[in-house]
Amino acid sequence: MTGSAGSSPKPDTERAAAAHSVCRDCGTRSEVLTDSRRCRVCKSPRLIIHDELFQLGVAHIDCDAFYAAIEKRDNPDLQDKPVIIGGGRRGVVSTCCYIARIKGVHSAMPMFQAKKLCPEAVIVRPDMEKYQKVGYQIRDMMRAYTPLVEPLSIDEAFLDLRGTERLHGGPPAQSLVELVKRIEKDIGITVSVGLSHNKFLAKLASDLDKPRGFSVIGEAETVSFLADLPVGAIYGIGKSMQKKLARDGIRSIGQLQKIDERDLVARYDSIGLRLARLSRGQDKRKIVPQSVAKSISSETTFNEDLDTLAALEKHLWALSERTADRCKRKNMAGTTIILKVKTSNFTTLTRNRALADPTQLADTIFSVGKILLAQLLSDKPGTKYRLIGIGVSGLVDGAHADPPDLADPDKTRRKAAEKAMDDLRDKFGRSAIKKGRSL
Amino acid sequence: MKTTIERSAFLKALNHVQSVVERRNTIPILSNVLLEADNGVVTLTATDLEIEVRERVEAEIAQAGAITAPAHMLYDIVRKLPDGGQIELAKDENAERLTLVSGKSSFLLQTLPREDFPAMARDEMPVAFALSGTDLRRLIEKTRFAISVEETRYYLNGIYLHALEEDGAALLRAVATDGHRLARVQITQPVGAADMPAIIIPRKTVSEVQKLLEEAEGEVSVQVSDTKINFAFDNIVLTSKLIDGKFPDYTRVIPVDNDKVLGVDAKTFAQSVDRVSAISSEKSRAVKLSLDTDSLGLSVSNPDSGNASDEISVSYQAEPLEIGFNARYLMDITSQLDGDMATFELSNSGAPTIVRDGEDTHALYVLMPMRV
Numbered sequence: 001m002t003g004s005a006g007s008s009p010k011p012d013t014e015r016a017a018a019a020h021s022v023c024r025d026c027g028t029r030s031e032v033l034t035d036s037r038r039c040r041v042c043k044s045p046r047l048i049i050h051d052e053l054f055q056l057g058v059a060h061i062d063c064d065a066f067y068a069a070i071e072k073r074d075n076p077d078l079q080d081k082p083v084i085i086g087g088g089r090r091g092v093v094s095t096c097c098y099i100a101r102i103k104g105v106h107s108a109m110p111m112f113q114a115k116k117l118c119p120e121a122v123i124v125r126p127d128m129e130k131y132q133k134v135g136y137q138i139r140d141m142m143r144a145y146t147p148l149v150e151p152l153s154i155d156e157a158f159l160d161l162r163g164t165e166r167l168h169g170g171p172p173a174q175s176l177v178e179l180v181k182r183i184e185k186d187i188g189i190t191v192s193v194g195l196s197h198n199k200f201l202a203k204l205a206s207d208l209d210k211p212r213g214f215s216v217i218g219e220a221e222t223v224s225f226l227a228d229l230p231v232g233a234i235y236g237i238g239k240s241m242q243k244k245l246a247r248d249g250i251r252s253i254g255q256l257q258k259i260d261e262r263d264l265v266a267r268y269d270s271i272g273l274r275l276a277r278l279s280r281g282q283d284k285r286k287i288v289p290q291s292v293a294k295s296i297s298s299e300t301t302f303n304e305d306l307d308t309l310a311a312l313e314k315h316l317w318a319l320s321e322r323t324a325d326r327c328k329r330k331n332m333a334g335t336t337i338i339l340k341v342k343t344s345n346f347t348t349l350t351r352n353r354a355l356a357d358p359t360q361l362a363d364t365i366f367s368v369g370k371i372l373l374a375q376l377l378s379d380k381p382g383t384k385y386r387l388i389g390i391g392v393s394g395l396v397d398g399a400h401a402d403p404p405d406l407a408d409p410d411k412t413r414r415k416a417a418e419k420a421m422d423d424l425r426d427k428f429g430r431s432a433i434k435k436g437r438s439l
Numbered sequence: 440m441k442t443t444i445e446r447s448a449f450l451k452a453l454n455h456v457q458s459v460v461e462r463r464n465t466i467p468i469l470s471n472v473l474l475e476a477d478n479g480v481v482t483l484t485a486t487d488l489e490i491e492v493r494e495r496v497e498a499e500i501a502q503a504g505a506i507t508a509p510a511h512m513l514y515d516i517v518r519k520l521p522d523g524g525q526i527e528l529a530k531d532e533n534a535e536r537l538t539l540v541s542g543k544s545s546f547l548l549q550t551l552p553r554e555d556f557p558a559m560a561r562d563e564m565p566v567a568f569a570l571s572g573t574d575l576r577r578l579i580e581k582t583r584f585a586i587s588v589e590e591t592r593y594y595l596n597g598i599y600l601h602a603l604e605e606d607g608a609a610l611l612r613a614v615a616t617d618g619h620r621l622a623r624v625q626i627t628q629p630v631g632a633a634d635m636p637a638i639i640i641p642r643k644t645v646s647e648v649q650k651l652l653e654e655a656e657g658e659v660s661v662q663v664s665d666t667k668i669n670f671a672f673d674n675i676v677l678t679s680k681l682i683d684g685k686f687p688d689y690t691r692v693i694p695v696d697n698d699k700v701l702g703v704d705a706k707t708f709a710q711s712v713d714r715v716s717a718i719s720s721e722k723s724r725a726v727k728l729s730l731d732t733d734s735l736g737l738s739v740s741n742p743d744s745g746n747a748s749d750e751i752s753v754s755y756q757a758e759p760l761e762i763g764f765n766a767r768y769l770m771d772i773t774s775q776l777d778g779d780m781a782t783f784e785l786s787n788s789g790a791p792t793i794v795r796d797g798e799d800t801h802a803l804y805v806l807m808p809m810r811v
Contacts (some may be wrong), residue, residue: 353590353591354589355589355591356587356589356592356617356618356619357618357619368591371591400810403807403810404789404791404807405618405807406616406618406619406620406621406689406692406791406805407587407592407595407616407618407687407689407692408592408618408687409687409688409691409692
């Protein structure tokens with residue numbers, strides 16, 4: 001593993017007599033023959049040095065404090081101030097810049113706590129539309145280097161650059177350096193890169209040297225690198241599995257490495273197999289460009305907890321419309337309606353209901369959601385809720401959405417009415433026409 | 440309680456009533472069958488709180504009384520006793536247990552107090568009529584395949600039974616639909632049924648009645664209120680709650696001017712559908728029908744496995760038409776037609792299609808096409 005960009009290089013890189021290197025400033029690729037840690041061309045110290053540097057091609061790119069970075073870019077006054085992105089009267093920190101992080105602020109922290117830790121912070125309401133747009137721009141830039149870009153969220157993605165050497169006239173590491181430089185220059189934000197031989201390790205690597213990092217984990221040091229990490233570093237190993245492992249005396253990945261694969265499977269079933277493989281740094285998952293959506297949904301957190309059906313239903317209608325809009329835009333339809341709520345003590349509850357036919361109509365999503373909501377509320381009287389969401393799963397092509405129904409002769413008429421509303425909105429904007437119930 | 444009962448008669452009755460008892464019950468007493476011995480008769484009662492089945496079996500009663508015992512277990516025991524024997528049932532008065540002795544086999548069963556057994560409220564049943572078992576079977580058998588399982592539209596989870604007058608004929612009509620297909624079957628209205636409220640009989644009741652009718656002979660007397668229905672035949676009485684909901688106005692979805700008429704041999708057609716759909720995927724069961732003068736092409740295209748096509752000769756004189764249907768729905772309908780011929784009345788590839796059973800004007804099916 002090699003850190004760079006100011007972090008003191010690890011001793012093992014210093015002795016690398018003939019390690020490969022790429023300069024992160026000028027992109028020069030070379031072999032480091034001496035213990036020089038500066039670029040031979042531009043003399044920059046920002047060299048990535050690693051024995052396997054030119055053989056590795058799986059990368060994970062993660063934007064640094066994405067929302068905050070965009071806000072700073074658009075408002076230079078914020079440049080040297082702590083910035084917290086988060087919303088509303090309550091709500092939580094969704095992102096904060098590195099200055100705020102020094103004060104101990106982190107994402108998902110309740111806003112009041114963040115304000116206490118960092119009273120001088122500038123709090124910016126999130127502008128998701130803007131972030132989405134920037135995210136898509138970055139994705140497009142990534143796709144210029146490889147079609148195998150698998151976004152994990154708006155601000156991170158896996159890239160498979162294996163086999164692009166001839167196309168780009170250099171190894172993946174060099175292409176990545178170029179891509180990072182372009183993002184910094186054209187978009188105006190910084191990213192961190194993890195480069196390795198599979199997804200699991202690439203993702204771990206990108207987190208090692210944030211922000212503006214570039215970390216490499218080669219095959220040779222994979223096992224020893226993982227050995228010191230806690231088992232929680234393995235993706236999908238959540239708190240309960242960690243507890244279970246801790247009960248059996250297992251806390252580090254190194255301990256897992258010493259246990260035979262068969263024993264792990266015997267002890268933990270299929271998850272044991274994952275533990276065995278991943279603890280040894282084996283991850284065969286492919287990079288799948290633009291993974292297919294399994295569900296389409298929208299949710300909202302309230303300013304104040306709600307406990308009445310009427311109040312919740314109002315939000316449900318707006319969200320049903322938003323979910324339906326997304327379905328229509330993606331030309332998809334769902335066969336199951338999923339209602340999600342979060343109680344005031346952060347317990348998430350979901351209810352779902354299969355439909356006779358796939359739908360993309362707000363009207364249908366809402367009417368089923370309403371039934372599920374009423375049942376849920378009557379199951380748990382007196383509960384307060386902080387969030388509600390509604391979505392559809394079991395997605396099929398939009399061509400199959402809402403066929404005529406022998407048991408519902410009016411459905412065709414309702415479908416036509418909703419279509420007419422959609423057309424008006426396309427022409428005159430979202431607020432051009434509203435259903436009575438949303439007022 | 441003490442009684443001696445013939446094994447085969449007891450087994451038959453137990454078989455009837457235990458069917459209504461759910462395998463898993465949160466209320467323990469609902470797993471039990473109530474046995475009441477009095478006046479030369481043992482009455483067996485089982486319920487799931489929605490349906491109650493009572494059956495009377497003649498027996499020698501040494502001492503009148505009542506007890507409840509686990510229905511499935513009791514049925515299993517009696518089933519495994521040798522044929523032709525007598526069974527002695529007695530309540531062990533102190534320990535509240537049931538002893539069952541037959542030949543050298545004996546059993547001691549845990550019981551629950553008779554008082555805990557929930558009795559279904561006996562409502563007044565203002566409407567009463569009688570119909571033949573054959574007619575009732577027909578109403579059920581020809582419609583139940585179309586009953587919906589959809590939770591949201593619970594009012595579709597049963598058969599809609601109502602009395603009506605059409606073209607001067609008084610009818611009793613059964614309708615079921617799941618939105619994709621609809622079955623409408625009717626019989627001449629039995630005397631006394633004219634004032635019957637329109638009711639929805641739940642799926643489970645429908646299937647219990649159908650099972651009981653399999654061995655029934657003769658007339659079935661039916662009583663109806665707004666909330667309950669009651670079927671009585673032989674020594675059996677089944678009472679069921681009704682679905683409290685409004686069945687949609689199905690008359691609006693039955694097309695009246697479908698002018699393209701296709702006549703097929705029902706069996707040949709069903710076999711051909713079955714054949715081509717062998718390659719269809721679990722997800723999409725669409726089969727495409729291509730109609731041309733006196734010929735019908737059937738085809739299935741599944742991107743994962745391949746294509747299949749078949750052709751059968753039919754009678755068809757209208758302009759060529761291509762239309763898709765769910766293969767299973769086509770087979771569900773054609774498999775329970777009585778006549779040799781099925782008649783399809785079509786309009787276009789997006790409109791509901793009517794299917795008729797040969798010359799039978801009392802059965803009619805509507806089928807929604809699928810996109811193919």
